[in-house]
Protein backbone atom coordinates (compact mmCIF):
# COMPACT_ATOMS: atom_id res chain seq x y z
CA UNK A 1 0.00 0.00 0.00
CA UNK A 2 1.43 3.40 -0.92
CA UNK A 3 2.15 5.20 2.36
CA UNK A 4 2.44 8.57 0.57
CA UNK A 5 -0.05 10.53 -1.48
CA UNK A 6 0.43 9.31 -5.04
CA UNK A 7 -1.12 12.50 -6.44
CA UNK A 8 1.89 14.63 -5.48
CA UNK A 9 3.35 13.47 -8.81
CA UNK A 10 0.20 13.99 -10.90
CA UNK A 11 0.34 16.72 -13.55
CA UNK A 12 -2.97 18.55 -13.07
CA UNK A 13 -2.81 20.13 -16.53
CA UNK A 14 -3.50 16.72 -18.09
CA UNK A 15 -7.22 16.87 -17.27
CA UNK A 16 -10.02 19.43 -17.73
CA UNK A 17 -11.10 21.34 -14.65
CA UNK A 18 -12.91 20.52 -12.48
CA UNK A 19 -12.15 16.80 -12.60
CA UNK A 20 -12.22 13.83 -10.26
CA UNK A 21 -9.07 11.79 -10.83
CA UNK A 22 -8.97 8.24 -9.44
CA UNK A 23 -5.68 6.41 -9.02
CA UNK A 24 -6.32 2.84 -10.15
CA UNK A 25 -3.19 1.71 -8.29
CA UNK A 26 -4.55 2.87 -4.94
CA UNK A 27 -7.99 1.33 -5.53
CA UNK A 28 -6.27 -1.94 -6.43
CA UNK A 29 -4.04 -1.78 -3.34
CA UNK A 30 -7.15 -1.22 -1.17
CA UNK A 31 -8.98 -4.08 -2.88
CA UNK A 32 -6.01 -6.40 -2.33
CA UNK A 33 -6.20 -5.79 1.42
CA UNK A 34 -9.93 -6.58 1.39
CA UNK A 35 -9.27 -9.64 -0.75
CA UNK A 36 -6.69 -10.90 1.72
CA UNK A 37 -9.24 -10.59 4.52
CA UNK A 38 -11.77 -12.64 2.51
CA UNK A 39 -9.22 -15.26 1.48
CA UNK A 40 -7.73 -15.80 4.91
CA UNK A 41 -10.93 -15.52 6.96
CA UNK A 42 -13.57 -17.10 4.69
CA UNK A 43 -15.78 -14.01 5.17
CA UNK A 44 -17.18 -12.45 1.99
CA UNK A 45 -16.54 -8.78 1.29
CA UNK A 46 -18.82 -6.60 -0.82
CA UNK A 47 -18.08 -3.07 -2.05
CA UNK A 48 -20.74 -0.56 -0.95
CA UNK A 49 -21.78 1.28 -4.13
CA UNK A 50 -23.26 4.13 -2.08
CA UNK A 51 -19.71 5.18 -1.22
CA UNK A 52 -17.98 4.60 -4.52
CA UNK A 53 -19.60 3.42 -7.72
CA UNK A 54 -17.16 4.41 -10.45
CA UNK A 55 -18.05 1.46 -12.65
CA UNK A 56 -15.13 1.92 -15.02
CA UNK A 57 -13.24 0.14 -12.25
CA UNK A 58 -15.75 -2.74 -12.03
CA UNK A 59 -13.26 -5.22 -13.59
CA UNK A 60 -10.99 -4.60 -10.59
CA UNK A 61 -13.86 -5.10 -8.14
CA UNK A 62 -14.74 -8.39 -9.82
CA UNK A 63 -11.17 -9.56 -9.49
CA UNK A 64 -10.98 -9.02 -5.74
CA UNK A 65 -14.40 -8.77 -4.06
CA UNK A 66 -17.38 -11.11 -3.64
CA UNK A 67 -19.76 -8.52 -5.02
CA UNK A 68 -21.46 -5.23 -4.27
CA UNK A 69 -24.12 -3.94 -1.94
CA UNK A 70 -26.82 -1.52 -2.97
CA UNK A 71 -29.11 0.91 -1.17
CA UNK A 72 -32.00 0.44 -3.55
CA UNK A 73 -33.08 -0.36 -7.08
CA UNK A 74 -30.68 1.76 -9.10
CA UNK A 75 -27.54 0.68 -7.28
CA UNK A 76 -28.75 -2.93 -7.42
CA UNK A 77 -29.16 -2.66 -11.20
CA UNK A 78 -25.72 -1.07 -11.49
CA UNK A 79 -24.22 -3.81 -9.32
CA UNK A 80 -25.79 -6.48 -11.49
CA UNK A 81 -25.10 -4.81 -14.84
CA UNK A 82 -21.52 -3.69 -14.33
CA UNK A 83 -20.06 -5.51 -11.31
CA UNK A 84 -21.45 -9.00 -11.91
CA UNK A 85 -21.15 -11.26 -14.95
CA UNK A 86 -21.52 -14.95 -15.65
CA UNK A 87 -17.81 -15.58 -15.30
CA UNK A 88 -17.49 -13.84 -11.92
CA UNK A 89 -20.71 -15.48 -10.68
CA UNK A 90 -19.37 -18.88 -11.67
CA UNK A 91 -16.36 -18.10 -9.43
CA UNK A 92 -18.61 -17.18 -6.49
CA UNK A 93 -18.15 -13.45 -7.09
CA UNK A 94 -20.46 -10.74 -8.42
CA UNK A 95 -23.08 -11.12 -5.69
CA UNK A 96 -25.58 -8.27 -5.48
CA UNK A 97 -26.97 -7.43 -2.05
CA UNK A 98 -29.58 -4.82 -1.36
CA UNK A 99 -30.78 -3.12 1.80
CA UNK A 100 -33.10 -0.14 1.97
CA UNK A 101 -34.81 1.56 4.91
CA UNK A 102 -38.06 0.74 3.08
CA UNK A 103 -38.93 -0.66 -0.34
CA UNK A 104 -41.59 0.59 -2.70
CA UNK A 105 -43.39 -2.39 -4.18
CA UNK A 106 -42.58 -1.37 -7.76
CA UNK A 107 -38.86 -1.12 -6.89
CA UNK A 108 -38.82 -4.38 -4.99
CA UNK A 109 -40.32 -6.28 -7.93
CA UNK A 110 -37.31 -5.19 -10.00
CA UNK A 111 -34.80 -5.70 -7.15
CA UNK A 112 -35.97 -9.29 -6.81
CA UNK A 113 -34.90 -9.85 -10.43
CA UNK A 114 -31.31 -8.68 -9.96
CA UNK A 115 -30.28 -9.05 -6.30
CA UNK A 116 -29.02 -12.16 -4.50
CA UNK A 117 -29.65 -10.96 -0.95
CA UNK A 118 -32.50 -8.59 -0.10
CA UNK A 119 -32.46 -7.23 3.43
CA UNK A 120 -35.60 -5.77 4.97
CA UNK A 121 -35.48 -3.04 7.57
CA UNK A 122 -38.55 -4.19 9.51
CA UNK A 123 -40.77 -7.20 10.02
CA UNK A 124 -43.68 -5.13 8.71
CA UNK A 125 -41.95 -4.72 5.32
CA UNK A 126 -40.99 -8.41 5.36
CA UNK A 127 -44.54 -9.59 6.11
CA UNK A 128 -46.01 -7.18 3.55
CA UNK A 129 -43.70 -8.44 0.80
CA UNK A 130 -43.05 -12.02 1.93
CA UNK A 131 -45.33 -13.64 -0.66
CA UNK A 132 -43.77 -11.54 -3.45
CA UNK A 133 -40.29 -12.40 -2.23
CA UNK A 134 -40.94 -16.14 -1.93
CA UNK A 135 -42.53 -16.27 -5.38
CA UNK A 136 -39.42 -14.57 -6.78
CA UNK A 137 -37.28 -17.14 -4.96
CA UNK A 138 -39.08 -19.95 -6.77
CA UNK A 139 -37.84 -18.43 -10.03
CA UNK A 140 -34.38 -17.60 -8.65
CA UNK A 141 -33.47 -20.06 -5.87
CA UNK A 142 -30.27 -18.14 -5.13
CA UNK A 143 -32.35 -15.31 -3.60
CA UNK A 144 -31.90 -14.94 0.15
CA UNK A 145 -33.72 -12.67 2.55
CA UNK A 146 -32.54 -10.99 5.71
CA UNK A 147 -33.66 -8.60 8.43
CA UNK A 148 -31.64 -5.62 9.58
CA UNK A 149 -31.24 -5.60 13.34
CA UNK A 150 -30.45 -2.60 15.49
CA UNK A 151 -28.09 -3.71 18.28
CA UNK A 152 -28.62 -0.34 20.03
CA UNK A 153 -24.90 -0.09 20.50
CA UNK A 154 -23.52 3.33 19.49
CA UNK A 155 -19.91 3.72 18.47
CA UNK A 156 -20.14 7.15 16.83
CA UNK A 157 -20.20 10.61 18.41
CA UNK A 158 -22.24 12.27 15.65
CA UNK A 159 -25.99 11.37 15.73
CA UNK A 160 -26.31 12.14 11.99
CA UNK A 161 -24.03 9.16 11.31
CA UNK A 162 -25.13 6.91 14.14
CA UNK A 163 -27.66 4.24 13.08
CA UNK A 164 -28.01 3.24 16.76
CA UNK A 165 -28.82 6.74 18.05
CA UNK A 166 -31.99 6.88 20.20
CA UNK A 167 -35.20 6.57 18.14
CA UNK A 168 -33.24 5.52 15.04
CA UNK A 169 -35.36 4.11 12.22
CA UNK A 170 -32.56 1.78 11.10
CA UNK A 171 -33.17 -1.90 11.86
CA UNK A 172 -35.22 -3.85 14.38
CA UNK A 173 -34.25 -3.34 18.05
CA UNK A 174 -33.96 -6.44 20.24
CA UNK A 175 -37.20 -5.92 22.21
CA UNK A 176 -39.25 -5.41 19.04
CA UNK A 177 -37.55 -8.42 17.41
CA UNK A 178 -38.43 -10.66 20.36
CA UNK A 179 -41.98 -9.39 20.73
CA UNK A 180 -42.73 -9.68 17.00
CA UNK A 181 -41.52 -13.28 16.88
CA UNK A 182 -43.37 -14.13 20.08
CA UNK A 183 -46.59 -12.97 18.41
CA UNK A 184 -45.80 -14.70 15.11
CA UNK A 185 -42.88 -17.16 15.22
CA UNK A 186 -43.48 -18.13 11.57
CA UNK A 187 -42.25 -14.70 10.52
CA UNK A 188 -38.67 -15.97 10.64
CA UNK A 189 -39.51 -18.61 7.99
CA UNK A 190 -37.86 -17.54 4.76
CA UNK A 191 -35.29 -15.37 6.56
CA UNK A 192 -31.76 -16.77 6.28
CA UNK A 193 -29.66 -13.91 7.64
CA UNK A 194 -29.29 -10.81 9.76
CA UNK A 195 -27.69 -7.52 8.85
CA UNK A 196 -26.38 -4.77 11.10
CA UNK A 197 -24.51 -1.55 10.41
CA UNK A 198 -23.16 0.46 13.33
CA UNK A 199 -19.75 1.83 12.34
CA UNK A 200 -18.36 4.83 10.50
CA UNK A 201 -14.65 5.11 9.59
CA UNK A 202 -13.71 2.79 12.46
CA UNK A 203 -11.13 0.15 13.25
CA UNK A 204 -11.42 -3.20 15.01
CA UNK A 205 -12.20 -2.42 18.70
CA UNK A 206 -15.59 -0.75 17.89
CA UNK A 207 -16.48 -3.80 15.78
CA UNK A 208 -15.56 -6.12 18.66
CA UNK A 209 -17.77 -4.17 21.06
CA UNK A 210 -20.62 -4.25 18.51
CA UNK A 211 -20.25 -8.02 18.06
CA UNK A 212 -20.54 -8.48 21.80
CA UNK A 213 -23.82 -6.54 21.79
CA UNK A 214 -25.12 -8.43 18.74
CA UNK A 215 -24.27 -11.84 20.17
CA UNK A 216 -25.79 -10.99 23.52
CA UNK A 217 -29.04 -9.61 22.09
CA UNK A 218 -29.59 -11.70 18.95
CA UNK A 219 -27.35 -14.75 19.47
CA UNK A 220 -30.25 -17.07 20.24
CA UNK A 221 -31.56 -16.64 16.69
CA UNK A 222 -28.23 -17.50 15.00
CA UNK A 223 -28.97 -21.22 14.96
CA UNK A 224 -31.88 -20.70 12.52
CA UNK A 225 -29.72 -18.67 10.12
CA UNK A 226 -27.04 -19.10 7.44
CA UNK A 227 -25.34 -15.72 7.26
CA UNK A 228 -24.82 -12.41 9.00
CA UNK A 229 -23.79 -9.13 7.42
CA UNK A 230 -21.58 -6.83 9.53
CA UNK A 231 -22.44 -3.76 7.37
CA UNK A 232 -19.92 -1.06 6.51
CA UNK A 233 -17.83 1.55 8.28
CA UNK A 234 -14.78 -0.72 8.58
CA UNK A 235 -11.66 1.25 7.57
CA UNK A 236 -9.83 -1.97 6.76
CA UNK A 237 -7.48 -0.48 4.17
CA UNK A 238 -6.28 2.29 6.50
CA UNK A 239 -2.63 1.83 7.38
CA UNK A 240 -3.30 1.39 11.11
CA UNK A 241 -6.22 -1.08 10.81
CA UNK A 242 -5.67 -4.34 12.73
CA UNK A 243 -6.07 -6.59 9.66
CA UNK A 244 -4.50 -9.75 11.14
CA UNK A 245 -6.67 -9.51 14.23
CA UNK A 246 -9.79 -8.95 12.09
CA UNK A 247 -9.06 -12.15 10.16
CA UNK A 248 -8.84 -14.04 13.47
CA UNK A 249 -12.10 -12.51 14.73
CA UNK A 250 -13.96 -13.39 11.53
CA UNK A 251 -12.72 -16.97 11.55
CA UNK A 252 -13.64 -17.46 15.19
CA UNK A 253 -17.09 -15.87 14.77
CA UNK A 254 -17.94 -18.03 11.76
CA UNK A 255 -16.71 -21.20 13.47
CA UNK A 256 -18.55 -20.37 16.71
CA UNK A 257 -21.91 -19.68 15.07
CA UNK A 258 -21.69 -21.66 11.80
CA UNK A 259 -22.65 -18.51 9.90
CA UNK A 260 -21.20 -17.04 6.72
CA UNK A 261 -20.05 -13.51 7.54
CA UNK A 262 -20.38 -10.69 5.00
CA UNK A 263 -18.88 -7.23 5.34
CA UNK A 264 -19.77 -4.33 3.07
CA UNK A 265 -17.26 -1.51 3.40
CA UNK A 266 -17.46 1.40 0.98
CA UNK A 267 -14.82 3.91 2.00
CA UNK A 268 -12.22 1.17 2.51
CA UNK A 269 -12.36 0.50 -1.24
CA UNK A 270 -11.53 4.06 -2.15
CA UNK A 271 -9.67 5.81 0.66
CA UNK A 272 -6.70 7.84 -0.60
CA UNK A 273 -7.60 6.95 -4.18
CA UNK A 274 -9.04 10.15 -5.61
CA UNK A 275 -8.69 13.90 -5.85
CA UNK A 276 -10.84 16.71 -7.17
CA UNK A 277 -8.89 19.13 -9.32
CA UNK A 278 -10.16 22.69 -9.55
CA UNK A 279 -8.94 25.97 -10.98
CA UNK A 280 -8.69 29.49 -9.56
CA UNK A 281 -11.09 31.76 -11.48
CA UNK A 282 -10.78 34.99 -9.52
CA UNK A 283 -9.03 36.51 -6.53
CA UNK A 284 -10.84 39.21 -4.58
CA UNK A 285 -10.63 40.87 -1.19
CA UNK A 286 -13.15 41.30 1.63
CA UNK A 287 -11.33 41.54 4.97
CA UNK A 288 -9.20 38.67 3.67
CA UNK A 289 -8.10 37.26 0.33
CA UNK A 290 -10.85 35.29 -1.43
CA UNK A 291 -10.16 32.78 -4.19
CA UNK A 292 -13.17 31.77 -6.31
CA UNK A 293 -12.75 28.34 -7.87
CA UNK A 294 -14.48 26.56 -10.77
CA UNK A 295 -15.85 24.06 -8.28
CA UNK A 296 -18.32 24.36 -5.42
CA UNK A 297 -18.68 22.99 -1.93
CA UNK A 298 -22.42 22.62 -2.29
CA UNK A 299 -22.34 21.02 -5.78
CA UNK A 300 -19.12 19.04 -5.84
CA UNK A 301 -18.13 18.31 -2.25
CA UNK A 302 -21.32 18.70 -0.20
CA UNK A 303 -19.92 16.83 2.80
CA UNK A 304 -17.72 19.88 3.46
CA UNK A 305 -20.99 21.65 4.38
CA UNK A 306 -23.11 18.69 5.53
CA UNK A 307 -20.80 16.74 7.80
CA UNK A 308 -19.08 19.24 8.06
CA UNK A 309 -15.37 18.56 7.61
CA UNK A 310 -12.26 20.32 6.35
CA UNK A 311 -11.13 19.01 2.97
CA UNK A 312 -7.38 18.53 2.60
CA UNK A 313 -5.86 20.60 -0.18
CA UNK A 314 -2.44 19.47 -1.35
CA UNK A 315 0.45 21.88 -0.65
CA UNK A 316 -1.52 23.99 1.82
CA UNK A 317 -1.56 24.52 5.57
CA UNK A 318 -3.96 25.91 8.16
CA UNK A 319 -4.70 29.66 7.84
CA UNK A 320 -1.65 31.86 8.44
CA UNK A 321 0.74 28.94 8.87
CA UNK A 322 2.15 29.75 5.42
CA UNK A 323 2.66 33.23 3.97
CA UNK A 324 -0.55 33.59 1.92
CA UNK A 325 -3.99 32.78 3.32
CA UNK A 326 -7.11 32.59 1.14
CA UNK A 327 -10.71 31.71 1.67
CA UNK A 328 -11.53 29.14 -1.04
CA UNK A 329 -15.07 29.56 -2.32
CA UNK A 330 -17.29 28.09 -5.01
CA UNK A 331 -19.01 29.50 -8.08
CA UNK A 332 -22.60 29.31 -6.83
CA UNK A 333 -24.88 31.98 -5.39
CA UNK A 334 -24.91 30.31 -1.96
CA UNK A 335 -23.18 32.68 0.45
CA UNK A 336 -21.95 29.71 2.42
CA UNK A 337 -20.47 27.95 -0.61
CA UNK A 338 -17.09 28.13 1.10
CA UNK A 339 -14.64 25.25 1.22
CA UNK A 340 -12.50 26.78 3.94
CA UNK A 341 -9.47 28.96 4.70
CA UNK A 342 -6.08 27.67 3.60
CA UNK A 343 -2.58 29.09 3.49
CA UNK A 344 -0.10 28.70 0.64
CA UNK A 345 3.65 29.28 0.42
CA UNK A 346 3.25 31.39 -2.75
CA UNK A 347 0.42 33.71 -3.79
CA UNK A 348 -2.31 32.02 -5.84
CA UNK A 349 -2.48 32.88 -9.54
CA UNK A 350 -5.46 32.95 -11.88
CA UNK A 351 -5.72 29.62 -13.71
CA UNK A 352 -3.74 27.81 -11.02
CA UNK A 353 -4.90 24.28 -10.34
CA UNK A 354 -5.58 23.01 -6.81
CA UNK A 355 -6.02 19.42 -5.66
CA UNK A 356 -8.62 18.49 -3.03
CA UNK A 357 -7.58 15.23 -1.47
CA UNK A 358 -9.52 12.06 -0.74
CA UNK A 359 -12.54 12.95 -2.86
CA UNK A 360 -13.32 9.54 -4.38
CA UNK A 361 -15.57 8.10 -1.70
CA UNK A 362 -18.95 9.68 -0.99
CA UNK A 363 -17.99 12.90 -2.82
CA UNK A 364 -18.34 11.69 -6.43
CA UNK A 365 -21.69 10.05 -5.70
CA UNK A 366 -23.16 13.17 -4.09
CA UNK A 367 -22.55 15.83 -6.75
CA UNK A 368 -25.38 18.09 -7.93
CA UNK A 369 -25.86 20.72 -10.63
CA UNK A 370 -27.28 23.49 -8.43
CA UNK A 371 -27.03 26.84 -10.27
CA UNK A 372 -26.41 24.83 -13.45
CA UNK A 373 -22.81 24.31 -12.36
CA UNK A 374 -21.26 21.64 -14.55
CA UNK A 375 -20.40 18.29 -13.00
CA UNK A 376 -16.69 17.52 -12.68
CA UNK A 377 -15.20 15.29 -15.38
CA UNK A 378 -13.97 11.83 -14.32
CA UNK A 379 -10.53 10.46 -15.12
CA UNK A 380 -8.76 7.25 -14.17
CA UNK A 381 -5.02 7.56 -13.71
CA UNK A 382 -2.53 4.85 -12.84
CA UNK A 383 0.33 6.10 -10.67
CA UNK A 384 2.33 2.95 -11.55
CA UNK A 385 2.73 3.85 -15.24
CA UNK A 386 1.29 7.40 -15.44
CA UNK A 387 -1.43 6.25 -17.89
CA UNK A 388 -4.47 8.49 -17.93
CA UNK A 389 -7.96 7.86 -19.29
CA UNK A 390 -10.53 10.63 -19.39
CA UNK A 391 -13.63 8.54 -18.69
CA UNK A 392 -16.42 11.10 -18.78
CA UNK A 393 -17.07 14.79 -19.38
CA UNK A 394 -20.40 16.43 -18.62
CA UNK A 395 -22.18 19.37 -20.19
CA UNK A 396 -25.39 21.29 -20.68
CA UNK A 397 -27.40 18.21 -21.79
CA UNK A 398 -26.64 16.37 -18.52
CA UNK A 399 -27.95 19.37 -16.59
CA UNK A 400 -31.02 19.85 -18.78
CA UNK A 401 -32.09 16.21 -18.88
CA UNK A 402 -32.64 16.08 -15.11
CA UNK A 403 -34.96 19.04 -15.01
CA UNK A 404 -37.95 18.43 -17.22
Ligand SMILES: Cc1ncc(COP(=O)(O)O)c(C=O)c1O
Pocket residue numbers: 048050051069099197199200201231232233234264265266267268
Ligand atom coordinates in the same frame (compact mmCIF):
# COMPACT_ATOMS: atom_id res chain seq x y z
C1 LIG B 1 -26.00 -0.39 5.37
C2 LIG B 1 -24.67 0.17 4.99
N1 LIG B 1 -23.74 -0.64 4.46
C3 LIG B 1 -22.53 -0.19 4.10
C4 LIG B 1 -22.19 1.14 4.25
C5 LIG B 1 -20.83 1.61 3.79
O1 LIG B 1 -20.13 2.19 4.83
P1 LIG B 1 -18.66 2.77 4.65
O2 LIG B 1 -18.58 3.43 3.34
O3 LIG B 1 -18.52 3.73 5.78
O4 LIG B 1 -17.74 1.60 4.77
C6 LIG B 1 -23.13 2.03 4.82
C7 LIG B 1 -22.83 3.46 5.01
O5 LIG B 1 -23.59 4.26 5.39
C8 LIG B 1 -24.40 1.53 5.19
O6 LIG B 1 -25.34 2.32 5.70
